[in-house]
Amino acid sequence: MPDRYLSFTGTAPGRFLTRRLGLPQPAALRRWTPERPGLDGGEVLHLRAGETGTPAGQAPASDSPAAGSPTGTPSAVVLDATGVRDVDGLAGVHAALHPVVREVAAGGRVVVLGAPLDPADHHQAAAQQALEGFTRSLGKEIGRGRTVNVVRLTDRDAAESTLRFLLSPKSAYVSGQVIEVTGAAQEVAVDWERPLAGRTALVTGAARGIGAAVAETLARDGAHVVVLDVPQAEEEARKLAERLNGTALALDITAADAGERIAAELPDGLDVLVHNAGITRDRRLVNMPAERWSSVLDVNLASVLRTTDALLSAKAIKANGRIVATASIAGLAGNAGQTNYGASKAGVVGLVRSLAPRALAEHGVTVNAVAPGFIETKMTAAVPLLIREAGRRMNSLAQGGLPVDVAETTAWLAHPASGAVNGQVVRVCGQSLLGA
Secondary structure, three states: OOOHHHHHHOOHHHHHHHHHHOOOOOOOOOOOOOOOOOOOOOOEEEEEOOOOOOOOOOOOOOOOOOOOOOOOOOOEEEEEOOOOOOHHHHHHHHHHHOOOHHHOOOOOEEEEEEOOOOOOOHHHHHHHHHHHHHHHHHHHHOOOOOEEEEEEEOOHHHHHHHHHHHOOHHHOOOOOOEEEEOOOOOOOOOOOOOOOOOOEEEEEOOOOHHHHHHHHHHHHOOOEEEEEEOHHHHHHHHHHHHHOOOEEEEOOOOOOOHHHHHHHHOOOOEEEEEEOOOOOOOOOHHHOOHHHHHHHHHHHHHHHHHHHHHHHHOOOEEEEEEEEEEOOHHHHHOOOOOHHHHHHHHHHHHHHHHHHHHHHHHHOEEEEEEEEOOEOOHHHHOOOHHHHHHHHHOEOOOOOEOHHHHHHHHHHHHOOOOOOOOOOEEEEOOOEOOOO
């Protein structure tokens, strides 16, 4: 359903009225297109804070083609705060960003580079943790469709795919996130235009909605996509697969042998596994029969656990493979009437955090999750008007996201050069004001 309020605020009368009444003034977000793959505005402004001997706000000598002062309005600001180790160093963060943050172009980006928290140095840990509160607060006030995120890193080269994602229109609905990039850069030959060329990706629940958007985006990036959905959606899955030059697979993902059947269908293995299939059966706990509870837990969590275990055991996911599961902000912040759904999606988060280090060590496979917020789908279009409007406005960008926002984030996590991103749960929610 169209967001009429967003359209209205884009008009002169709408801007005047909403400003006078103190109402949210969302800016239309620009997503990636082949014709406009980059951000609007000028160059990326690179700044530094906290390093010994480097004045606050000074740009690096020329560590990238975009380094130095931009000509015109900067499209983004990257602040290197990895050297911030104490409260005095935090003053450099203010000194660096205070003069320039207002100048960032509409729809621009602010990315703060931080360091892992040092358990042996509580001053450094306090200062680096402070960067999270700073950036999340800045994300809620910066406005004009701009986003703010933190990347904690140990190896700058290993963060290239992450920075390319965050500094592009592909991350339009990702804000207020803290992403850890651990480990060293891997030597992987990458075609940045079609990074998944020659790779096979399987997406569950892919016949429609977010799953279909994920399948389309992975195919755009070069993957051969296996569109998996229940037999009842076989025709839709087949049509999508034909359009993407992929393969359709009709299968109930809750079947006890689903993992074994997938492995048998893909004897050459797969490189990317996206767990997207999910259902809702909302009702308050006091009115929720056991069937509503068990069906949601079976589809959203138990099937993910069973299928993942089976495919890893069968070595059906290749080395340098990717598993991306779909969580939800309902699993992080809770939601009335969704104790079953919230439990299932919180379970996905637990799966990711526990399995990620072992899957990487034993199989060379990373495990991450996306956690969508209010995404404009047929399901949310059926939500009552007032609840739907609240869901749209209760985030820093004051609007709902689109299925492609989840898809772009999934594609980044599926990227061959994203091997240093592991065990992360990335919210695709416009920085929801709930549980943020």
